[in-house]
Amino acid sequence: MSWLSSRSLALASVAVVLALLLSPISLTDIAAKTAPFLQPSCSNTSSSAAPMAKPPVYFFSHGGPTVQYDTKHAAYPVLQQIGREITQKVKPKAVVVFSAHWQGARDEIYVNKDEQADLIYDFYGFPDHYYQAKYPNKGDAQLASRIMVMLSEAGIASRGVSRGLDHGVWSGFSVAFDPETNPLNVPLVQVSLFKSESPSAHYALGRAVSALRDEGIVIIGAGMSVHNLRDLHSLFDGDGAPLPYTVSFDNALREAVEADPEEREDKMAAVCKRPDARQAHPYMDHLMPVFVAAGAAYEDRGKQTWTFHEGSMGWAQYRFGELPQ
Numbered sequence: 001m002s003w004l005s006s007r008s009l010a011l012a013s014v015a016v017v018l019a020l021l022l023s024p025i026s027l028t029d030i031a032a033k034t035a036p037f038l039q040p041s042c043s044n045t046s047s048s049a050a051p052m053a054k055p056p057v058y059f060f061s062h063g064g065p066t067v068q069y070d071t072k073h074a075a076y077p078v079l080q081q082i083g084r085e086i087t088q089k090v091k092p093k094a095v096v097v098f099s100a101h102w103q104g105a106r107d108e109i110y111v112n113k114d115e116q117a118d119l120i121y122d123f124y125g126f127p128d129h130y131y132q133a134k135y136p137n138k139g140d141a142q143l144a145s146r147i148m149v150m151l152s153e154a155g156i157a158s159r160g161v162s163r164g165l166d167h168g169v170w171s172g173f174s175v176a177f178d179p180e181t182n183p184l185n186v187p188l189v190q191v192s193l194f195k196s197e198s199p200s201a202h203y204a205l206g207r208a209v210s211a212l213r214d215e216g217i218v219i220i221g222a223g224m225s226v227h228n229l230r231d232l233h234s235l236f237d238g239d240g241a242p243l244p245y246t247v248s249f250d251n252a253l254r255e256a257v258e259a260d261p262e263e264r265e266d267k268m269a270a271v272c273k274r275p276d277a278r279q280a281h282p283y284m285d286h287l288m289p290v291f292v293a294a295g296a297a298y299e300d301r302g303k304q305t306w307t308f309h310e311g312s313m314g315w316a317q318y319r320f321g322e323l324p325q
Contacts, residue, residue, distance in 0.1 A: 053324050054213040054214065054300070054321060055090045055092055055213055055216060055217070055218045055321070055324070056090065056218070056300070056319045056320055056321035056322065056323060057206075057213070057218070057219045057220070057221075057293045057294075057296045057297045057300070057319070057320040057321060058082065058086070058218065058219070058220045058221070058293065058317075058318065058319055058320070059220070059221045059222075059223070059289060059290045059293040059316075059317065059318040059319075059320075060079070060082070060172050060176070060220055060221070060222045060223075060317060061075070061223065061224045061225050061314065061315040061316055061317055062099075062100075062167075062168050062169075062171060062172035062222045062223065062224065063075055063079075063171060063172055063224075063315070064123070064167070064171065065121075065123050065126055065130050065133075065167050065171050066126075067079070067171050067172060067175060068133070068171050068172075068174040068175055074308045074310075074315075075308060075315050076175055078306050078308075078315075078317060079172055079175040079176045079317075080175060080176065080178070080182070082176055082305070082317060083173075083175070083176030083177045083178070083182050083184075084182055085323070086176070086177075086218060087177065087182055087183075087184065089323050089324060090218060090323065090324060091216075091324075092186055092216055092217055092218040093186060093215060093216040093217055094140060094143055094186050094187040094188070094189065094215075094216075094217045094218075095184065095186060095187070095188050095189070095217070095218045095219075095220060096143075096147065096189050096190075096191060096209065096212060096217055096218070096219050096220070097169050097188065097189070097190050097191070097219075097220045097221075097222055098190075098191050098192070098193060098205075098206075098219075098220070098221045098222065098289050098292045098293075099166055099168030099169050099190060099193075099222045099223075099289065100168050100193070100222060100223035100224070100227075100285045100286040100287075100288065100289055101120075101122055101166035101167065101168035101169075101285075102163070102166055102168070102190065102192040102193065103192060103193050103194065103195040103196075103285065104158075104192035104193065104194060104195060105194070105195055106194060106195045106196050107157060107194070108157040108158060108159065108194075109151055109156055109157070109158040109159075109191060109192050109193075109194065109205065110158065110159055110160075110161045110163070110191070110192040111144045111147050111148055111151075111158055111159070111160050111161070111189070111190075111191050111192070112139060112144065112160075112161060112162070112163045112165075112189060112190045112191070113139070113141045113144040113145070113160035113161065113162065114139045114141075114162050114163070115138065115139045115140070115141055116137065116138055116139060117137055117139055117163065117164050117165045117188075117190070118164040118165075119133065119134070119135055119164050119165055119167075119170055120163075120164040120165060120166045120167070121133075121167070122166050122167055123167060133170070133174070135165065135170040135173060135174055135179065136179050136183075137165065137170075137184070137188045138187055138188065139187060139188065139189055140187035140189055141160075143187060143189050143217075144160055144189050145160070146212075147189065147191060147209060147212070148160060150208055150209050150211065150212070151205075151208050151209070153208075154204065154207070154208035156204070156205065156208055163190070165188075165190060166190075168222045168223070169188075169190055169222060172222060173188075191209070193205070193285070193288050193289065193292070194288075197272075197283075197284035197285075197288065199265075199268060199269040199272055199288075199291050200265070200269065202288045202289075202291035202292050202295065203265050203268075203269075203291045203292070203294060203295035204295060205291075205292050205295060206219070206221075206291065206292040206293060206294060206295025206296035206297070207295040207296065207298065208295075209296060210295070210296045210297070210298050212296075213296070219292075219293065219296045220293070221288075221289030221290055221291075221292045221293035222289055223285070223286035223287060223288065223289035223290060224286040224287075224313060224314060224315070225249075225250050225253055225287075225290070225307065225314035225315065225316035226245070226246045226249055226250050226280045226281070226309075226312065226313055226314025227280070227281055227286035227287070227312075227313060227314070228243075228245075228246075228279060228280060228281070228282055228312035228313070229282075229312075230282055230312075231243060231279075231311070231312035232311065232312055232313075234311045234312055235310060235311030235312065235313070238311070240310055240311055241311070242309030242310060242311060243279075243311060243312050244276075245276040245279040245280050245312075246280065246309045246310075246311070246312060246313065246314050247309050248276050249271070249274065249276045249277065249279070249280035249281075249314065250280075250307055250309060250314040250316055252271050252274060252276075253268075253271050253290070253314075253316065254304045254307070254316065255267070256268040256270070256271045257290065257294060257302040257304065257318055258301070258302055258303060258304065260301075261297070261298070261299045261300065261301060261302075264294055264302065265294070265295075268290075268291060268294060272284065272287070280314070290318065293318065293320060294320065296320070297320030297321060300320045300321035300322075301320065301321075302318050302319070302320045303318065303319055303320070304316055304317070304318055305317045305318065305319050
């Protein structure tokens with residue numbers, strides 16, 4: 001637009017406004033008549049951004065401390081692939097993780113508020129280098145505080161604490177989010193489970209923090225789909241063939257997790273009452289994170305993306321919700 005046309009437009013605008021102010025018309029009429037001069041020049045006049053697609057929720061079967069060194073294990077490339085999926089496709093703003101290796105109180109949840117967490121070597125009898133492992137990470141005290149507010153609004157008591165990352169987080173994350181090849185360059189906040197085996201309490205725990213997904217935050221539950229350390233000798237003394245309950249329970253869990261979301265909670269709770277449930281999980285701590293993940297997913301469907309049956313261990317991996325397009 002030339003200087004002359006710009007000057008003409010400005011003079012015309014002033015003339016219109018003066019005419020309107022001097023004439024006996026209402027403010028509504030003024031607004032209607034001056035609207036063409038007040039419209040922004042860009043075609044997109046909406047002040048609100050397009051809604052952010054919710055990232056998926058994940059359940060990791062995290063494995064033991066050996067997983068980060070056992071590059072030949074069947075789960076190793078699977079965890080790598082899931083990690084790349086999260087960093088390269090989902091691209092979260094932060095990650096919130098619930099590990100089987102941290103129980104708070106029976107009626108209270110603990111939230112790690114540290115800006116950087118040391119590692120907890122919560123295992124015994126391994127070679128010395130296992131206790132020298134490192135996993136760089138950064139926390140987010142503000143995110144931890146927001147989580148506690150969400151829990152309070154859902155009627156769940158919580159407290160902020162200073163705590164390291166247990167191997168339920170860092171051993172599997174060292175493979176999925178290798179610091180050298182696929183670093184997780186976003187805040188990582190760990191939240192405890194309840195010190196209970198209540199499926200409904202843990203499902204509600206996931207629902208309480210589900211809104212984090214609206215902020216682009218990925219929620220991960222870390223446990224094992226089948227976890228019986230008592231029978232682990234079958235893996236070392238034999239050929240690693242799965243025990244019968246490993247297969248039957250893992251299959252039943254898949255059917256429940258993949259059920260219609262309206263029926264999922266009840267079907268998952270029923271799995272805990274199966275005759276083989278206490279064989280698959282003498283203690284339910286490694287199963288509870290999948291209830292947290294399913295609760296956080298709300299109406300999003302669950303899908304088993306991979307599984308592996310190994311002695312008394314089940315390695316099912318789950319994703320709830322769709323990947324961004």
